[in-house]
Amino acid sequence: MTRATSSLVHSPHFLEGDEFSIDTFALLKQDGSLYEGATVPDLDRDKALRIYHAMVFTRVLDERMLAAQRQGRLSFYMQCTGEEAAVIGSTAALDDADMIMAQYREQGALAYRGFSCDEFMNQMFGNEHDYGKGRQMPIHYGSAKLHYMTISSPLATQIPQATGYAYGQKLAGDGHCTITYFGEGAASEGDFHAALNMAAVHKVPVIFFCRNNGYAISTPAVEQFAADGVAPRAFGYKMRVIRVDGNDVLAVYQATLEARRLAVEQNQPVLIEAMTYRLAAHSSSDDPSGYRSKKEEEAWREKDPILRLRRWLEDREWWSDDEEKALQERLRREVLETMKVAQKRPAPPLESLITDVYDTPTPQLKEQLAALETHIRRYPEAYPKSAHKSASEHSPQGSSTSSGAVTGQGGY
Amino acid sequence: MTRATSSLVHSPHFLEGDEFSIDTFALLKQDGSLYEGATVPDLDRDKALRIYHAMVFTRVLDERMLAAQRQGRLSFYMQCTGEEAAVIGSTAALDDADMIMAQYREQGALAYRGFSCDEFMNQMFGNEHDYGKGRQMPIHYGSAKLHYMTISSPLATQIPQATGYAYGQKLAGDGHCTITYFGEGAASEGDFHAALNMAAVHKVPVIFFCRNNGYAISTPAVEQFAADGVAPRAFGYKMRVIRVDGNDVLAVYQATLEARRLAVEQNQPVLIEAMTYRLAAHSSSDDPSGYRSKKEEEAWREKDPILRLRRWLEDREWWSDDEEKALQERLRREVLETMKVAQKRPAPPLESLITDVYDTPTPQLKEQLAALETHIRRYPEAYPKSAHKSASEHSPQGSSTSSGAVTGQGGY
């Protein structure tokens, strides 16, 4: 695999475009110690542990949900594994009311903001409590109260939207910015180009956060672009840029802190390229052995971002083995129990098929729903999720819950 | 107006991306003498005069056709005025069988290749001799034999197409390349980003030639991008780039010669940014006084690329006042006479409405044509361009020719 390689620097120097070789900003070594000359960012114990908890939760959630998918309980899943530092370190550097417009692999950001395990589960099982009303595939979370825009599958569409959102924030003058996450693959889309150029021209407080994890499904970065990563594109738009070790949560945190300052105080859009690696498969539909070596994966597994932070926390005596054990157990239990409950919750009501297309259903939609209701009343056993209870007595074993034995091949 | 400014160099140095400040390559001063240290490219008298003739023809054509548009003889026109050196100097550096995929302001390239005055006129009047069969607005030329792709109005679509075309040339191994022209405005489209990235990844022999003429209709370059022109984007794709004085035909010629060598011999795509100025209105529908000053225009009129080349030719005694006078007169006469004839030629046959939608008309299209024929036979005087002569006796004064008093507000 050919990846961007460059020497390391230890302070968050934003490139102006007058130098071209792009260094990588890093603070924390894999053993939990700092690089020589590196200084710890301003991060107290509470915040460090909030970050760490979110990282561990994300890892546990990912492991359990992938297993659930393998058991046929869930149609689809996508793991953040290996990229927790990039996602959570950056979110932690924001104000909790800054807008997040993510791609799909950023569940860690939501976990950091306090999305509950139950909320995660309800979305994944598309049950009646899912904010998205069971309309999108698993992992397409959204939360208005946590300022996390609902995920959209078409890649890169959120990038120019983030520019627009942030332009609105700038006009509102409320001191907030928007961060948008995307993969190095998505950065090839035309929407990426539009978004960065418009942000630079209109001086918009937006942070473009590229998770360069080396692959877009099976396509290695070397077949995605000929350049040294995504970062040099910033010069083409006259945008500040920094490259950061994406497995180093401290560096990501500090880089994003500085980026946010530039965005909010100076209306300077910023591009951050976090060099990381997707340790898991692209999704539950994918098997990476078809396109990369175990050896390569192993090399990156050595750079596990969670372990790296844990060692740093332990060095500071902010964390211990016992606490780790207790946390892991609690989270595992929580995930499993919450999953059980969520999976049993009924599907959203039939009416949810036609609401939210418009602010209020059109006459046509109401007619279509009425016709459907009549039809389902005629064949209740054929539509167990939505047939009236009285009518669905034929299917006693709870097949009216939101997810039966779904074996999806839907997404990729 | 804020425009890219940088110091001048006098040899065609292709930037690798390891330096960032982008100089402008120039050879010829406005007085027709060379910059100190500059050397003349390999250009014999015949070629130099071929270039010069094409430039003068283009200027004359533009003047006459704009006047024709003003008289209501033509629905629409677009001038190349001010950019003749950029367009013709680059085309002259190619093999005549290299593919040209232009935007719309590159009639000079076609003139250089030998498109006849009659061919120009037939297109503009959309008459029965127009290769495009009267389907597109004036200036949407195309020539298969001259390897000039028919112009398409949607901006930037030709840029990724050029990448694909050149990829095909590379596979064919015939030693040809493709050049694609586009404005600095069109370079904002997503298609631009797609095209350059794909060309770099797939090592395609394509030359991306950006005419940075300072405006996209009324939008100045400073509202188009925040960066120093379009050139720095090349680094983001790891593509060779050169900036050239677009009013200096010698520099454009030599830069393109080198670019072609890189493309054809090394499968290296190249970006050329030619700094120039649109001296005329955007099109016959436009009035630039609404968005820029006469003073600015005057400053650029001082840099007239045709005059610059003429002076150089005269210095070499390759050209004289008498020759100039004779050429101007001949071209003016040719344009006027050819126009008269072309304007009187009949419209394409009714059948041309349905041909070329597919390789052969579908049954539906044949039915639609038959119905239309029946209809026109019923109301011949309402469709003077297509009614049978026998039926159209009501309209004796030649109103069955292709263009009546068309006063279009179609394009912009």
Place this chain on the structure above:
Amino acid sequence: MATLNLLQAINQALDIAMADNERVLCFGEDVGGFGGVFRATSHLQDKYGKARCFNTPLVEQGIIGFANGLAAQGSTPVAEIQFADYIFPAFDQIVNESAKFRYRSGSLFNVGGLTIRAPYGGGIAGGLYHSQSPEAYFAHTPGLKVVVPRNPHQAKGLLLAAIRDPNPVLFFEPKRLYRASTGEVPESDYELPLGEAEVIKEGSDITLLAWGAQMEVIEEAAELAEKEGISCEIIDLRSILPWDVDTVATSVLKTGRLVISHEAPLTGGFAGEIAATIQERCFLYLESPISRVTGLDTPFPLTLEKEYLPDRLKVFEAIKASMAY
């Protein structure tokens, strides 16, 4: 009341909307200081500042992506696409994003503030790429509203309603009428309802249905028909999506005959949807097949555009054919 042309009416609607609500923004290619290539946004930058009325870079997918984000943030963007023919680079942002934003989030987020304006249609010697009528592409997309005004009075009222409607609206302006259509327009702030067709003229023998610039054509055809004693009911659909089935069906139940006309190609055009729905609703009342008078199934031509377009004579012939069936 003043006599305005269609462009002036649109400019006035934008002006009122911006004065009324400081979150309304107008942007697009050349819409800033220049006021748009057709001048629909003239003077708005002077009046409301560069932050609220501005040029964008030349990238339609970016314009609509940006507008989607702004709308999600709670602003009321009115984005201009310079010609409807150039809306296609933004198709993904409109069809996959604007249209599905509210639904996919369960209404946590929406882009209801969004309005997209674009000049559309032929008859102005524009050829392939300055003449298209793309309404049917969007009419297949639940979540969008699609509106087409026929004259200055309608344009002002419908555009104000579109801007304030809590759903994304595509507003297609018949550019052939920009200066050609003039009429009395109240100076006040008024709205005309979206989703409602308008019966322009009552009649008993046959219903004629169109929208936008094509209204003129069917009105002229009706005049020809009336001379032959055929009484035409004329309906302006006004909203293509959602469309007013009831008004059309009520009319056809009365007349038993329907001719629909649009400039876009026949196959897959919106007349097909209307015909399919009305034959179902009015089956037993139809005295002749529903007839469509449309552009040919080809790209838009230039020299022969008169031949291509569904003009009053073609509509007149369709009326006679329907009556004689």
Place this chain on the structure above:
Amino acid sequence: MATLNLLQAINQALDIAMADNERVLCFGEDVGGFGGVFRATSHLQDKYGKARCFNTPLVEQGIIGFANGLAAQGSTPVAEIQFADYIFPAFDQIVNESAKFRYRSGSLFNVGGLTIRAPYGGGIAGGLYHSQSPEAYFAHTPGLKVVVPRNPHQAKGLLLAAIRDPNPVLFFEPKRLYRASTGEVPESDYELPLGEAEVIKEGSDITLLAWGAQMEVIEEAAELAEKEGISCEIIDLRSILPWDVDTVATSVLKTGRLVISHEAPLTGGFAGEIAATIQERCFLYLESPISRVTGLDTPFPLTLEKEYLPDRLKVFEAIKASMAY
């Protein structure tokens, strides 16, 4: 003859096309060494080299722009769009460019070599963005051909015809059937005609019309109906554009009744075009309104996708309603 699934049939068609003509190229996101996320292009890179089968960067507008250029140059590109839901960023390149390339140049140039493959359709727990059926968007675009196969045998023959057809063809593959549909497929190189519908089963009471994965559904509905003594004629439209009006009209002239089914939303779906055309062609022979059984006018849902989809029971009900009219 071997028993193949739909994916294998497609892979075989691509293999044959590439072996037969060295100017055929296959590319798209992940189609290279990996063979595509569904494995439709498996082994092609090994067999024909990286120059002819390769990954592209992740940019649909670039993929189709590149493909248009290649086709104009005289090559025969077969571009894959990973899911039909992701074809919209390439909409401009397809609708404004591929479709109009030949016409606008007066046939000086064309992109007739182009084929675009994309998996489409629902029923696989794909939700909003892995389920769409966008054929109607393209069916409104003269210059394109649109083809949808129903099973492996059809897929191979139609895809070979599409690749060799001298016009740009969109080939939508029913991904729900990729592995679910198996059948005998000749090993030979054969083509099935574009633009021709196929009468799958003759019948006398009512005509059922669909395409792609929806064929299974109407066949099952026909079985239910036959049990009640209703004789169904079943037609696979196969080509959406241009479509075979004659075969459908001939059938409806015989049966007097027509039910059309597709997964895409009702409004603006292609069934509307068919209904509009057939009510005109067969007006005096229709014994009941032409009926459409389709997806709802909403984005594609997930949990309630069974409820959303036009299944055999819904089609069966429509048949009965038509018979009882």
